[in-house]
Amino acid sequence: MRAVGLHADVVVTVSRAYQTTCTLVRSGGEAFCVDSPVLPDELEVLPAIAEQAGFGIVGLLATHADWDHLLGRYAFPEAPLGCAETTAAFLIGHPGVAQRELRAFDEELYLERPGPLSLPGAQALPVPGQCGIGEQELELHPADGHTQDGMAVWVPWARVLVAGDYLSPVEIPMLSQTGSASGYLATLARLEPLVERAEHVVPGHGAPIDGTRAAAILREDRAYVEALVERGADAKLPLARRSGAQRKVHAANAGRVA
Numbered sequence: 682m683r684a685v686g687l688h689a690d691v692v693v694t695v696s697r698a699y700q701t702t703c704t705l706v707r708s709g710g711e712a713f714c715v716d717s718p719v720l721p722d723e724l725e726v727l728p729a730i731a732e733q734a735g736f737g738i739v740g741l742l743a744t745h746a747d748w749d750h751l752l753g754r755y756a757f758p759e760a761p762l763g764c765a766e767t768t769a770a771f772l773i774g775h776p777g778v779a780q781r782e783l784r785a786f787d788e789e790l791y792l793e794r795p796g797p798l799s800l801p802g803a804q805a806l807p808v809p810g811q812c813g814i815g816e817q818e819l820e821l822h823p824a825d826g827h828t829q830d831g832m833a834v835w836v837p838w839a840r841v842l843v844a845g846d847y848l849s850p851v852e853i854p855m856l857s858q859t860g861s862a863s864g865y866l867a868t869l870a871r872l873e874p875l876v877e878r879a880e881h882v883v884p885g886h887g888a889p890i891d892g893t894r895a896a897a898i899l900r901e902d903r904a905y906v907e908a909l910v911e912r913g914a915d916a917k918l919p920l921a922r923r924s925g926a927q928r929k930v931h932a933a934n935a936g937r938v939a
C-alpha cells in the first residue's frame with residue numbers, strides 16, 4: 682500500500698483494492714483517520730504507519746456510508762466514528778448493509794478478517810459545519826449525489842480537500858442506487874471553489890492530485906454528468922477513463938437517469 686505525505690499534518694494511503702484512499706489528518710496531539718484502506722493486511726499495518734508519522738489517532742471520519750470507506754475500526758478499534766448527519770441516518774436506517782457488502786467482497790476474493798465489522802452508533806456531525814481537531818477546525822461540506830449522503834472535508838491549514846467519491850482520476854462519476862445526477866452536479870459546484878484554493882485533492886479512489894488536475898477532472902465530470910442527463914447511454918466517457926469497468930459503471934448510470 683502506498684503512503685504519501687501531502688503536508689506535515691496530512692498523510693494519505695492508497696489501497697490496492699479500488700485505489701480507495703485513507704487520509705490521516707493531525708493537529709497538535711490529535712489525529713483523525715478519514716475513510717479506510719480495504720484489504721486486511723493494509724488495515725493491519727495502518728496503525729504502524731500512523732505511529733511512525735507521529736499521528737495519534739483519536740477518531741475516525743467517513744466521507745459516506747459505502748462499505749469500502751467504513752473499515753477504519755479494524756485498524757483503530759477504540760476510535761469513535763464521526764460522519765455527516767445524512768450518513769449517520771443512512772447507517773441507522775440500513776443496518777447491516779455495509780457488513781453484507783464487505784462479506785460479499787471478502788467471499789469473492791477468499792479474504793479473511795479478524796472478525797465481523799463492528800459499526801457502533803456513529804456520531805452525527807452537522808454539515809455544513811466544523812469539526813474541532815487539536816487547535817484547528819476541519820470544514821465539513823455536504824457531498825451527496827454519488828450516494829444520497831456524505832461530506833467532503835477541507836483541511837484549511839494544509840489546503841487539502843478530502844473529496845469523498847468525487848474528482849477521481851480513475852473512476853467516472855458513479856451514481857449509486859441512492860445517488861442523483863442533480864445532487865452530483867450541485868456537489869461539483871460546491872467543491873469548485875475549494876478545488877481552486879486546494880494544494881492537493883484526495884479523491885475517494887485514486888492517488889492524490891494537485892488542484893490544477895482536480896479542476897480539470899471537475900470540468901470533465903460536470904460535462905459527463907450533464908451529457909448523461911441529456912443523452913443517457915450515448916454520453917461520452919472522459920477520455921482517460923474508458924476501461925471496461927468504467928463502461929459498466931456508465932451503463933448503470935444510464936439506467937439510473939433513464
Ligand SMILES: [Zn+2]
Pocket residue numbers: 747749750846885886
Ligand atoms: Zn467508494
